Amino acid sequence: MSERQSLLGTRAAELDAADDLGKLRERFTLPDGVVYLDGNSLGALPAGVPGRVADVVAREWGELLIRSWDESGWWTAPERIGDRIAPLLGAAPGQVVVGDSTSVNLFKAVVGAARLAAPGRGELLVDATTFPTDGYIAQSAARMTGLRVVPVEPAAVPGALGPDTAAVLLNHVDYRTGRLHDLPAITAAARAAGAVTVWDLCHSAGALPVGLDAHGVDLAVGCTYKYLNGGPGSPAYLYIAARHQADFDSPLPGWNSHAEPFAMSPGFVPADGAVRGRVGTPDILSMLALEAALEAWDGVRIEDVRAKSLALTDFFLECVEAYLPAGRVELVTPRAHAERGSQISLRTDDAAAVMRELVARGVVGDFRHPDVLRFGFTPLYVGFADAERAARTLGHVYG
Amino acid sequence: MSERQSLLGTRAAELDAADDLGKLRERFTLPDGVVYLDGNSLGALPAGVPGRVADVVAREWGELLIRSWDESGWWTAPERIGDRIAPLLGAAPGQVVVGDSTSVNLFKAVVGAARLAAPGRGELLVDATTFPTDGYIAQSAARMTGLRVVPVEPAAVPGALGPDTAAVLLNHVDYRTGRLHDLPAITAAARAAGAVTVWDLCHSAGALPVGLDAHGVDLAVGCTYKYLNGGPGSPAYLYIAARHQADFDSPLPGWNSHAEPFAMSPGFVPADGAVRGRVGTPDILSMLALEAALEAWDGVRIEDVRAKSLALTDFFLECVEAYLPAGRVELVTPRAHAERGSQISLRTDDAAAVMRELVARGVVGDFRHPDVLRFGFTPLYVGFADAERAARTLGHVYG
Structure with missing residues (x-):
């Protein structure tokens, strides 16, 4: 494990520990071992639904x-x-x-x-x-x-x-x-x-x-x-x-x-x-x-969700920049908070194949025609360690 | 039990025994003790759905x-x-x-x-x-x-x-x-x-x-x-x-x-x-x-469903005529098979109250504004004994 990786991993753990919304993840049923960054396409299953x-x-x-x-x-x-x-x-x-x-x-x-x-x-x-x-x-x-x-x-x-x-x-x-x-x-x-x-x-x-x-x-x-x-x-x-x-x-x-x-x-x-x-x-x-x-x-303030969403996407970007070789992806989503929703879109060559490889490694985002990797951050059940793992896995794909 | 009732009850049992579609009722989950004649509004729950x-x-x-x-x-x-x-x-x-x-x-x-x-x-x-x-x-x-x-x-x-x-x-x-x-x-x-x-x-x-x-x-x-x-x-x-x-x-x-x-x-x-x-x-x-x-x-022919539907509505009408005092209800649905769907509608005074009373006695049809009692016959799960009981109960309401 590189020093850079170790530092970001530690940061992620600290951010998760300090996250008041982190416990909301218990309100969802998520598959084991998967980082799910496609909740902007199909949200995860809330535990009370079945x-x-x-x-x-x-x-x-x-x-x-x-x-x-x-x-x-x-x-x-x-x-x-x-x-x-x-x-x-x-x-x-x-x-x-x-x-x-x-x-x-x-x-x-x-x-x-x-x-x-x-x-x-x-x-x-x-x-x-x-x-x-x-x-x-x-x-x-x-x-x-x-x-x-x-x-x-x-x-x-x-x-x-x-x-x-x-x-x-x-x-x-x-x-x-x-x-x-x-x-x-x-x-x-x-x-x-x-x-x-x-x-x-x-x-x-x-x-x-x-x-x-x-x-x-x-x-x-x-x-x-x-x-x-x-x-x-x-x-x-x-x-x-x-x-x-x-x-x-x-x-x-x-x-x-x-x-x-x-x-x-x-x-x-x-x-x-x-x-x-x-x-x-x-x-x-x-x-x-x-x-x-x-x-x-229940009991969740949308303003708190927004604050976590921006923190998550900021941190994901930081990890992407740390883990990926320069020039392999181009950021499509605006950096300015006032212009950013709750997803990060990256333009890359061969986006469909990259996303297939990511999914095979347990990081689920989606591909949007013709060249966009899309990662949705859903603050109710996605944490900072998820963001770090997703970026790290993307780095391995470009390995 | 009157002779008339006994005869119709016997007829119903015979018709059910001869009904090739009768066993399809096992494909549904129905509440105990209820004659459900509202499947033309909301069909019953098929057993495989849950x-x-x-x-x-x-x-x-x-x-x-x-x-x-x-x-x-x-x-x-x-x-x-x-x-x-x-x-x-x-x-x-x-x-x-x-x-x-x-x-x-x-x-x-x-x-x-x-x-x-x-x-x-x-x-x-x-x-x-x-x-x-x-x-x-x-x-x-x-x-x-x-x-x-x-x-x-x-x-x-x-x-x-x-x-x-x-x-x-x-x-x-x-x-x-x-x-x-x-x-x-x-x-x-x-x-x-x-x-x-x-x-x-x-x-x-x-x-x-x-x-x-x-x-x-x-x-x-x-x-x-x-x-x-x-x-x-x-x-x-x-x-x-x-x-x-x-x-x-x-x-x-x-x-x-x-x-x-x-x-x-x-x-x-x-x-x-x-x-x-x-x-x-x-x-x-x-x-x-x-x-x-x-x-x-699966395996059901719609022609067989139609034949049973007509037999059910014919039999229900026969029972209504046998059990109800003359002049209390007026048949709205055509008698001719070529002009009849799979329901029987009866016009009556105070239809809403009559239907409430029927439902309280375990026979579920519905009321249509302003004066119609509606009984739907769904051949996959309704039998002749149901039709007889529904008409008999209606007779008791008018009794």
């Missing part, structure tokens, strides 16, 4: 059957779980509803934004570096509402806003680079220009403070299977700011968003509140698995 | 984590499970994809139908007796594609078709009355008029033969939590006839429907086949619970 899911299946479904829609609280789960997520987003109760996929919620949000926008405005500004599905859905929503999509780099949005801007769709953190965009400033600029904002929080919620209410965001969506650990494909959420709820006009008005769903009346009358963002029958097994998963957040 | 779900949670998610998208077959589950459902719908492989709610799939289907329709046609005929969500979604799809909704009683559809009819949305079985509509004849009439058909199969699939391919249906949707027993809010499906797949233009083009989802390219290129009906990340826990649930259908 028991809760077993009870939902065997007792609530198997024994109570149809009675569970009332007696087990199935019917109100989308808004109840929305309120459980809301504090992580900086949202007061009654503004977040859970259900459907992120893509479907994005469609509701972008069409909803187009309909909230001042009449006559024709442009939908869309993050040019966005996750592809956001772009596809934005294009479809624009086509169906008569808007014109204008791709814009997020930093250029303030300069691109104008009297013809109806709405703006942006990612809070870029899925490839890990760059954190300036939600407060961009939202303020959009509001000043009279445009409606839609933020995609997939790569920020649960990793850093979002402050939806404080910053005056209009609409937002996000998934729950990354930093919120809801399980594979767990239902997404939609945030509708209270001030817009009475006018939010969903393109997907299912019976679950009706003011009186069981009246089964032919005319659609939307429910009050975020409930009008619901559509069809909610997916209960996945929904209640998510609810159990959120217990891992 | 173990499979536990494995998906603990091993596939908890241990394999992100690797399961490939190694556990998560990614291809929507089309694989679609192919598992297809034979129950009379569909050849490659035309059914599972995911999202029925309402969301209906939006895809109605917008898709509008875009498949001959240019210039302006009318969308919609089943005037439809489940409310279908009407709301149809209205939204029409608004966003420039069509005009025309409500029509299903039997009147052939006469309402004309050169301006773009598409027709119908329920195969009416959720309230249990009336079975004539899918072959209406579909043939619509095709002859050059209109695109969209059928909602929620209340027929798994209860009777549908024959989508044989009858030339264009698009169809359905849920999986009723006769298919997928669990509460389990994902729905979308059928896109092979001849339309190349032109099917979804309003919800998520990355899962892209020809190369992991290329993460900014331009949308739809996948071939039913896969283009996918949208976002599929809800894996619910999806794989459904897959396990479908094992209850």
Whole structure:
């Protein structure tokens, strides 16, 4: 063991010992011997989920059957779980509803934004570096509402806003680079220009403070299977700011968003509140698995998560620089804390093969086409020794 | 015990003894002492589901984590499970994809139908007796594609078709009355008029033969939590006839429907086949619970299910007539086999209170606003003794 390695190993142990969030790892079930840095793609399994899911299946479904829609609280789960997520987003109760996929919620949000926008405005500004599905859905929503999509780099949005801007769709953190965009400033600029904002929080919620209410965001969506650990494909959420709820006009008005769903009346009358963002029958097994998963957040402050996240990614970078031969990887993620999400992306030749080799050595990150190694740091269950081992293993791969 | 009751009880026992499907009840876990006639709302728990779900949670998610998208077959589950459902719908492989709610799939289907329709046609005929969500979604799809909704009683559809009819949305079985509509004849009439058909199969699939391919249906949707027993809010499906797949233009083009989802390219290129009906990340826990649930259908012919369904509802009606004082209930469901789904609906005064009393006595059906008692017969796990006991208990309530 080199001296350098020994020093970093010691530092990691000290940092872990001083980490107040370190004990939260006990709230998760992780495979032995693996450093899991892919929680920004699929969060780890919270320890309370298997028991809760077993009870939902065997007792609530198997024994109570149809009675569970009332007696087990199935019917109100989308808004109840929305309120459980809301504090992580900086949202007061009654503004977040859970259900459907992120893509479907994005469609509701972008069409909803187009309909909230001042009449006559024709442009939908869309993050040019966005996750592809956001772009596809934005294009479809624009086509169906008569808007014109204008791709814009997020930093250029303030300069691109104008009297013809109806709405703006942006990612809070870029899925490839890990760059954190300036939600407060961009939202303020959009509001000043009279445009409606839609933020995609997939790569920020649960990793850093979002402050939806404080910053005056209009609409937002996000998934729950990354930093919120809801399980594979767990239902997404939609945030509708209270001030817009009475006018939010969903393109997907299912019976679950009706003011009186069981009246089964032919005319659609939307429910009050975020409930009008619901559509069809909610997916209960996945929904209640998510609810159990959120217990891992009990007593956790998102500000503390953010502080640990930055410390983890700083330390990982330090280890990468110490362990890797110079010039083998290029840092894609910004160094400035204000511009960094909770992942580190490294550009390298032969990234797919490098990631396969890393995974074979027990360090799980992921590969993003064409040349990016992506390492997600999830402060609830990743520690400093994990970061050190990941960088050291990467050094061995380049050995 | 009256003679009449004794005779019907004996008949029930004989019918159950002669029922080849009777042994399928062992494939389900049902609460003791309950006659469950609400499987047309939430199907019972198939015995294989709890173990499979536990494995998906603990091993596939908890241990394999992100690797399961490939190694556990998560990614291809929507089309694989679609192919598992297809034979129950009379569909050849490659035309059914599972995911999202029925309402969301209906939006895809109605917008898709509008875009498949001959240019210039302006009318969308919609089943005037439809489940409310279908009407709301149809209205939204029409608004966003420039069509005009025309409500029509299903039997009147052939006469309402004309050169301006773009598409027709119908329920195969009416959720309230249990009336079975004539899918072959209406579909043939619509095709002859050059209109695109969209059928909602929620209340027929798994209860009777549908024959989508044989009858030339264009698009169809359905849920999986009723006769298919997928669990509460389990994902729905979308059928896109092979001849339309190349032109099917979804309003919800998520990355899962892209020809190369992991290329993460900014331009949308739809996948071939039913896969283009996918949208976002599929809800894996619910999806794989459904897959396990479908094992209850192994070796079962839908024609045999239909024969038993009709025998059960015939026998239930006979028992109702024998046990109930004359004039207390009015039969809403048609007597003719060709017009009957797999439920019996009875109109009565004070229906909500009657159903509460029935449930208290261990017979679970449901109440549909304002005056309907609904009894669903699911031939995989309901027998003739159940039908007799349900009618007898109803007689006692009126007793």
